[in-house]
Amino acid sequence: AQSVSQHNHHVILSEAASLELGCNYSYGGTVNLFWYVQYPGQHLQLLLKYFSGDPLVKGIKGFEAEFIKSKFSFNLRKPSVQWSDTAEYFCAVISDSWGKLQFGAGTQVVVTP
């Protein structure tokens, strides 16, 4: 079955620490990849996306993600987190024609001052 796996369900780190969240998917063929973020009390927002081209994509708020096709991975990174990065992060994949987003389980990230 097709699936999206996020390696960590809960991450706690201090401000200025580096963050990396793992995401792997099991689809073959062409994929479109996304990271969404849900800040406390807010709705789901698109953080960054990969469709094609440069496998290193940059998103909002200093986040970036790298698509490694051979590893079926799309890991999210930020070199130095802030308290305001406390949120839940979801990896999502579209593998077929238009619109069926498959989400990972999500990773709750807590950044302590």
Next chain:
Amino acid sequence: SAVISQKPSRDICQRGTSLTIQCQVDSQVTMMFWYRQQPGQSLTLIATANQGSEATYESGFVIDKFPISRPNLTFSTLTVSNMSPEDSSIYLCSVAGAGSSYEQYFGPGTRLTVT
């Protein structure tokens, strides 16, 4: 990006009743989607709603339980019928981006508690 609103934002309902959730978009969109996010879990697609056609339901979701309307290009409703406590979830609508974009934009969600 589209601006999406949902009503109600939250509700507490009794077992056996039904609730209709509204989703309004500030621009015309072809494709709208309804998702469910159960407590502690990720988002699961319920159905895709295109204007002028029947909604397409994902495996495990049926029209009798989750009837959907899509009367125009800016509005859709999802009804959760004959509710049970297992239906307690956040229900979200989303819309696809314009043109060739595969991006989806999400509404704020409706938090439903069934007692």
